[in-house]
Every structure is written in C-alpha cells, then in structure tokens.
Amino acid sequence: MDKKLILIVEDDARVGESLRLLLKKKGYATLLASGGKEALQLFRQKPVDLVITDLVMPKMDGIEVLEAVKGVKPETEVIVISAQGTIEKAVQAMKLGAFDFIEKPINPRAISWVVERALEKQTLVLQNRDLRSRLEEKFDFKNIIGRSKEMIKVFELIRHIAPYDSSVLIVGESGTGKELIANAIHYHSPRATMSIIKISCASLSEGIIESELFGHEKGAFTGAILSRKGRFELAHNGTLFLDEVEDIPPATQIKLLRVLQEGEFERAGGNKTIRVNIRIIAASNRDLQEEVKRGLFREDLFYRLNVVTIKLPPLRERRDDIPFLVNFFIDKYNQKYSLKVKGISQRAMNLLTDYGWSGNVRELENTLESILVINNPHVIDIGHLPPEIREFGEKPEVISIRIGTPLEDVEREVLIQTLKATKGNKRKAAQLLGINVRTIHRKMEEFGGDDFTS
Secondary structure, X not given: OOOOXXXXXXXXXXXXXXXXXXXXXXXXXXXXXXXXXXXXXXXXXXXXXXXXXXXXXOOOOHHHHHHHHHHHOOOOEEEEEXXXXXXXXXXXXXXXXXXXXXXXXXXXHHHHHHHHHXXXXXXXXXXXXXXXXXXXXXXXXXXXXXXXXXXXXXXXXXXXXXXXXXXXXXXXXXXXXXXXXXXXXXXXXXXXXXXXXXXXXXXXOXXXXXXXXXXXXXXXXXXXXXXXXXXXXXXXXXXXXXXXXXXXXXXXXXXXXXXXXXOEEEOEOOXXXXXXXXXXXXXXXXXXXXXXXXXXXXXXXXXXXXXXXXXXXXXHHOHHHHHHHHHHHHHHHHHHHOOOOOEXXXXXXXXXXXXXXXXXXXXXHHHHHHHHHHHOOOEEOHHHOOHHHHOEOEOOOOOOOOOOOOHHHHHHHHHHHHHHHOOOXXXXXXXXXXXXXXXXXXXXXXXXXXXXXX
C-alpha cells in the first residue's frame, strides 16, 4: 500500500523540519515548502493527500493556501497551525473547509492523532465518491434498456423528479422493471450515498408486515426475543421502496399514512416515538384508484403516495425495445457464463418481437438465459426458442360471454379459461389477468374449486 503523502507549509525551517521528521517516523511520505506559492506548485505536481500549513506567512498566508487547495482538489484535507491562534481565524479556517486548527507549540501526540483522523476522513470521502460513481454507473439509464418514445418519456421524468423528495408511485405490470426505476430515482438523487431499503408487501402476512415496516420491541409478541429495527428506521436519510404496495393491510395503511404525514411512528410493543427522514417510492401492478373505489386502499394514503406517477408500459406496447433487450441480454450472459453466442437470426428475432410477453422484460430475460445456457448456440435460431414461442401466431383464444351474464359468473369463466390456457400455471395466469397469485388462490376458494384445468 502506497504511503500517504503530506505537504508541510512552514516558513520557519526549524519547525517545518521537526514536523517532517515526526511524520516520517509515523510512516508518512512528506514534502516541505517554505511558502504558499512553492506549496501550491508542489501540490499541483504531486498526489498530495494532506496539507499542514502555518497560518502566518509572508506573501501568502495559511488561509489563502487553504482556499487554493480546496479550489483545486476539494477532497484534500487541510490542517492549519499557528502560534498566534485566535478564535476568529480558527472559525474562518473551519468555515473554509479546514479539518482542524492547532496552536503552536505543536504537541507530537496531538498532531499525530489529528493527521490520522484527517486521512481517515479523506479515505472515507473518496470511497463514498467511488461507491456513488459505481452505483450511478450500475443504475444508469443505459442499463434500463429502452429506445422507444414511451421509455424516453420515462427517463426524462426520472431525471426531472430525482433531485426532489416527492413521493413516487410506479405503476406497471409484473416484470416491467419497477425496481430498476426505483433504483434509478434513488441513485440520481441527493440521497444516493444513503441506503435504499426495499420491501415486497405481497410476500408478508398481515401479522408480519407491521413488524417489518416499523420494527418491534423485545417481548412485543411471542418469539420477539430481541428488539428489532424496521425498514423505516433502516431507511433513515435514504429511500424506502414499497413494492406491491396494494397488498398492505388496511390497519397498517393507517400507520403508514401517519409516517408519511408526520415522519414518526412507534415500534410494535413500544411507546418511544421515532422520527425518520426518508423518501418513499411505491410500486403497484394494479390500478390503485380502482382499489380505492372498491374500498381496498385508503384514498388519503393513495394521494400521499401518488404525488408523482410513473407508468411503465408493458413490453407488448414498446416492441421497438425488444431487439435492444435481446442483444443486451445476450451480451450480459455471454460475459456472465463465458459464452460466445454471436447473435440471433432475423426470423428468430421476428418471433421474439411478435410474442406477447405477458411476463414482460423479466420473462424475456429468463427466456434468453435459458436458451443460452441450455443450447450455447453460435447464433440463436428458431429451433432454439421454446415451443410456446415457436407456435405463437395462432389467433388468440376468445371467451364468448352472453350479455346479461352475472359478473361473478363472468369472473369465474375468465379465471377458468385463463388457467386452462396456461395449463394450470397460476403465476402465468395471474400475470395475464393483472392480479397476484394470492388472488388466484382466493378466487378459486370462493368459486369452490381446487383445479379448474381439468
């Protein structure tokens, strides 16, 4: 590991040399300048990590050195020392970004400790900057593939709203990339250096979701042997992504509304009020306004979440993006699995472009990954495609329903026929119908059947 390089700016040669020897013993590389102009020349030529400058010097004083260093390389920490320390000068130095202000005579232990802390801070700043850069690269818009006018509008909206703290509601079918959009918003916002905490509301039972969101105290319920922070606390100063928000139970919706309105809550079983500062991004694959009309979702909560709405079009409505997506996934899995697939034939691409993709981008990606790992073809052709895509092109099935049929019977018939069409695949049927799998199971129980496919 390279030694940290410290630039000492001191017009008193005796003080400068003693400071240089002290830092050299501590394992640091050093440069010594007798004045501000010489120091800035060295600073521009060498990869300096830390500057220690005297305050009172002829021609260019320590405050001017501090301002110049921060103007060239803001992440460089500066320690100001002086035998004529005043509160006014110390305050001025700190306001201009100095790490610390130390009075002479210099205590070796004190200066060693301050130097160590300053370099630790600089390392952390650089690591955070590097992390943010890598995260922004990972969640850049180029990784959310889209050349269609529909997706370009989405990107423009994300760029516009990302800097603000407004709540965002992302609406789209399963597999359209709602989580990718949430990531893009977070990592292009001022909260990017903090966490984005995610929770899938559909995957948690009513008894668990409240504890997951708000945390609980020890003994709050059977099995709560330790206190635990909820997602809201973990997301403090960052972003909370509520996926499938429509599945939050009514009782929990009330508590969620309070957090959005007042920024505070209590853990389950606790009475201490906890305040948080977070941005909320919610996602739904249903029409929440319709859920409000049906009394399944609170209207006031809907309006709190729906400050900005991003509607993601299904893949079938942006077929121009499919060729870009196909080539993107071929490149992705070539790299991941060290494959050498050159591309895809035009007739195979035509079938993929025409296919319905009820599971949207996720289904397309899974299909491409399966084709590549099973066949490892030189070029993907029709013979490598799954049977349902090769056979695609037949006229879609139509359900005939007589006028005046009771709505319950219509719903039952649509569910039965969809399950038959998907050969009993409830997840696929749920995607086609725009509902979740739990709703399929509930409807089957209501209609008194376990298997409608026979």
